[in-house]
Amino acid sequence: MRKNRFVTGVLGLMALTTLTQCFTDKQNQGQKLYAQHCQSCHMEDGSGLRGLIPPIAKADYLQTHRDELACLIRHGADGPMVVNGIEYNKEMPGVHTLRPDEITNLLNYIQTNFGNKNERYTLTEVKGMLETCPVPYE
C-alpha cells in the first residue's frame, strides 16, 4: 500500500516535470528562434534600429496587425509600414523554413516578452493564418 502510494507519487512528479519541461522548452524554442533569425535586426532587447528597423518592444503593430504576423515571419515584408507612429520602409527577409509550430512559439515569445503583454496564439490559429498568406511562396 505504502509502496503503491510512493510509486504514484513518483509517477506524478515525473509527469509534472515532463509537462513543465515541455512548457519551458516551448518558451525556449521561441527565444532560440528569435536569437537565431530576428535578433540581428530587431536587437536583443527588441528595440530595432532608429528609423530603419521597427521595434518589437511595445510595438502597436503587434496588436493592430496580429493576424498578419505569421505570414510576415514566413514571407517577410516590403514597402512602407508605420509602427508606433514612425514610418519604416526597408525589406525584411522571410524565413521560409519555419514550421507552423515554430512560428507559433516565436510569435508567442515576441507577444509576451520585451514588455509586451499581448494575446497568445494557438497552433490551429497560426496554421489557418499561414494557409491564407497573401503572397504564395515558391
Place this chain on the structure above:
Amino acid sequence: MNYSLKQSLLAVSVILTAAFTYSCQSNPSEKTLPILGSREPVERVVNGETIVDTVYHQIPDFAFVDQDSQQVTQETVAGKIYVTDFFFTTCPSICPKMKSQMLRVYEKYKDNPNVVLLSHTIDPAHDTVAVLKDYAERMNVTSGKWHFLTGDRDKIYDMALQYFVGVQEDAQAEGGFAHSGDFMLIDQNRHIRGHYHGTEAADVDRLMQDMDILLKEVQHEKK
C-alpha cells in the same frame, strides 16, 4: 567567413596586438593611446647630425561622396578625430547592431566640432547617394557629423585595408559581403589609435572613453 578573409583578419590582429603591447610599455603614468600599425625609422641629417624619426602608418588621402553628394576628403577630417567603419545598407547580419552602437557615439558627440563619423559602404553599386541619403534621414542624423560614403568600389576596398578592416565580396556570406564589425578610431594626424568591436556595447563604451582621451590630445595640440 572564407579562408583568405580569416587569414587577413588574423594578420591584422597580430599587427594590432604587437603594436599595442609595444606602445603600452611607454609612459604608464598618463593614459595615452597607442599608435597602431607599422612604424619605420627614417633617418635624416640636420646640421650634419643624423636624426632618426619614427614614421607611423598614416591613412592616405582619400576622396568619396557622402549622402548629400558632398566630397569628403582628408580635408573634411583635418584637425579632427574620427571613427570609421565599413557596412552596407542591405546587410542583414551585423550591420544593424553596428549602426545602433554608432548611433550611441553619434548622440554623445553630435555637438562636438572635433569629432566626425565616416561609414563607408562596401556595396557602392546598390548604395548610391540617394540610398544613403534615405538611410541617414530615416535615422535622423545630420550629414555634417556622420558621413555615409560611397564611391569607386576598388578605392573603398583599398581604404578598408588602410584602416585594417577586413572586407570582401563573398557570395556565401549573408547579403553577399563578408566584413568585420570593427570601429577604428583615427586621430587628428590620421594615425589609427584604437580598434573596437562595433557590435559590442561594452567595447563601444571603451571607444568613447578613448575618444575622450584623444580629444584632450587635440585640445592640447590646438593650444
